[in-house]
Amino acid sequence: MTLTRASIPEERHPSQIRAERLTANLGAELFDVDLAAVAHDDVLFAELRSLLTEHKVLFARDQSISRRDHVALARRFGDLEPHPILASDPEHPGLVRIYKDLDSPPEHYENAFHCDATWRACPPFGSVLRCVDGPSVGGDTIWVDMVAAYAALPPEVKARIDGLRARHSIEASFGAAMPDEQRAELHRAFPDAEHPVVRIHPDTGQRILFVNSFATHLTNYHTPENIRFGYDYAPGAAELLQYLIRQASVPEFQVRWRWTPDSFAIWDNRCTQHYAVQDYWPAVRRMERAGIVGDRPF
Structure with missing residues (x-):
């Protein structure tokens, strides 16, 4: 029998990252993954990107990686961009510090459902966000499947x-x-x-x-x-x-993530919104976000 291209079974590589869905619409938690390794491995990164396309936002815990690897992972998706209001880490331009400390007055703890930087002509592709330090309770983030x-x-x-x-x-x-x-x-x-x-x-x-x-x-x-x-x-x-x-406020479209130190979220900013719940003052919450340059919406 002559095998045509269509009749040859497609070669499938075994999945190296385990992803467990968190809701019916969006969100998956990753297991058996080292994000530092993903940052430097083409095969692992291709799998991560495929999972992001499928689930829209990915989560992982206990990722004790360096800022350099955090930035390297985000740059696999594209160039990083700073924020005009929030400061970046001095050694890593584009790694934005979102620090809510004790000297941040409670009246500045407002928030709303939003898609990052849609005031740009080309809003971000997405972000890789790390929890550096957070409250023992509160401070969750909600993502929405738009x-x-x-x-x-x-x-x-x-x-x-x-x-x-x-x-x-x-x-x-x-x-x-x-x-x-x-x-x-x-x-x-x-x-x-x-x-x-x-x-x-x-x-x-x-x-x-x-x-x-x-x-x-x-x-x-x-x-x-x-x-x-x-x-x-x-x-x-x-x-x-x-x-x-x-x-965006409809619960059926949402997933909610409870942060722990060295937990990460990676999201597609083009098709999600998010809301950082600010219910923890006067506790502190320190996050570091690598935002990725996007393209013009059409």
Whole structure:
């Protein structure tokens, strides 16, 4: 018998990383894995990346690795980018310190569901986040599957938002707590970005609900189909945007991770949102995040 290419059994390499799902929609905890080894091994990294595509956010505990290996792992996905507000580790540019210490006043412990840095024209691909130190209780982080959030929308809402775009702003979020001159300078350095309300995942082709707490308004809502009179514009667009942003708060789309020192989360920022629960003050919480440069949403 002549074997054609189609009839030759596909060679399958045994999985070296064990992943256990945490919810029906997203999230898996990794076992039998050393992230330092993954950072320097092509086969292991390919497996990790495949798991990330499948589960959207991955978790691992007891990873006592160096900052250099933390950065090396993140750079396997792409270049790192610093944050304009949060400082990086002095020896590792792009390894952002998210330190909530005793001198951080409680009124600064606010948060919201968000997708990192959508105020950039090219928001991050994702992040590799490590818990350096955390409270004995509290301080969890919640991630949300925005593919599932889009899929669950009523058909009439999907039709209504098809083709809509939204403006995303660092000035209206981080900048809102700054003096006027500093806020204006931040806006000059990072002008508002405009993104589709529904983006397409470049690897899977899935449709993603892509609005979050950085989104300020819909930019192309004011059409004859949507507006009867001028005063329809603001409430109609604003109510629709807030309805879409609230979808991240639906528990069925979420996974919640309880941090321990040297635990890691690796997530796809293109199709998830997250919320760092700030229920632990005056305890401290110190995290280090390597954010990975992304591409322009479409």
